[in-house]
Amino acid sequence: MVSIDDMRLAAALAQAESLSAAARRLNVTPPALSMRLRKLEHSLGSKLANRDARRLSLTAEGERFAQQCAALLEQIEALPDNFRAPGAELSGTLRLAAPFGYGRKHIAPLLSRFARLHPQLTVHLDLRETPWPDRHDSDAVIHIGSVRDSSWVARTLAHNERWLCASPAYLAAHGVPQGPEDLAAHRCICIRENEEDVTLWQLRKPGLSRAVRVAPAMLCNDGAVARRWAEQGHGVVLRSEWDVRDAVARGVLVRVLADWRAGAAPVQLLVPVRKDRSARVQALVGFLEGGRWG
Missing domain, CATH: 3.40.190.10 (Periplasmic binding protein-like II)
Incomplete structure (x- = not known):
């Protein structure tokens, strides 16, 4: 008999990169989870996962079992909604x-x-x-x-929108870019995310389009860190409006090439x-x- 806890275990294994990560999702210790997994495999008569100290990968049978468990769990969790009276409080x-x-x-x-x-x-x-x-x-x-x-x-x-910004101190020391082509000569801070080509900055304004390849002076996969580096005067950053708007309002950062659009996100x-x-x-x-x- 497969229990709901067994199904949650299988779903957690499919979502985690390691046994310890799956254990954290289920709020149990890795040894306890490993024991539960062995018992489930014995009950089913199939090996569900290959695991070592660092990595976890599902077998073909494990992937099929986890997919079916996830679908069943979704249906189970939806049951209260199906019988929920109009105006009743949300639960689940x-x-x-x-x-x-x-x-x-x-x-x-x-x-x-x-x-x-x-x-x-x-x-x-x-x-x-x-x-x-x-x-x-x-x-x-x-x-x-x-x-x-x-x-x-x-x-x-x-x-x-995405804005090009730099600190007043940086611009005072290195000059203000007058056009997209000037960025190639500036220190630029790049953000590595979403598999994008992060060193190719696409800029547009009515009737004009420019693609500038920048050589990053600093590179990070955390946008907040990149913004702070720009605030500290390390260079020009291309960052989401939501993250730099307050800094620009406070004068900590200054928009550059504001008449050019760097693309919406x-x-x-x-x-x-x-x-x-x-x-x-x-x-x-x-x-x-x-x-x-x-």
Whole structure:
């Protein structure tokens, strides 16, 4: 007999890179999880996973079992919604994934308000470097940038340009770029994310388009770190408007080449295309679409 705990175990193994990571998801110790996995494999008569101290990979049977378990768990979690009386309080678990920086600054405070409105609901916020397409078992995903995936619906929550910025001290020492071609001679700070070509900066204005290849003086996969480096005078950074707007307002950073557009990266709420989308997800969509976005 396969229990719900067994199904949760299989789903956690499919979402984790190691046995210890899966154990953290289930709030158990790695030895306890390993013992549960051995018992499940013995019960099924199949090896579900290959594991060592650092890596975990599912066998073909394990992947098939985990997929079926995830589908069954989703149906089980949706049962309360199917019998929920109109106006009844939301319950169950809602899982939302978001990028680290934006998630901390904007999503976490909004989810705090959402949780107060629905005290019977368990809310999981999974902050990740790249929540899309590494979405795991999320009910919804916050993604910055465009997405093309027919199995998910994208709802734009906020328009978000990308700005070129540098500190007043840096510009005083190195001069202000007068055109995109000047950037090649400047110290530039690049952000490595989303598999983009981060050293090729595309700039446009009406009737003109320029692609500039910059040689990064500093490179990081954390946008907040890159912004702080720019504030400290290390160079020019190309960063999302949501992250640098306050620094520009305070005069800590200055926009350069403001008449050129560096491309939009809208804040998107991604939800699966499903007719039977849960009341929890529907409530989250309505709440976030009605929220104030910066």
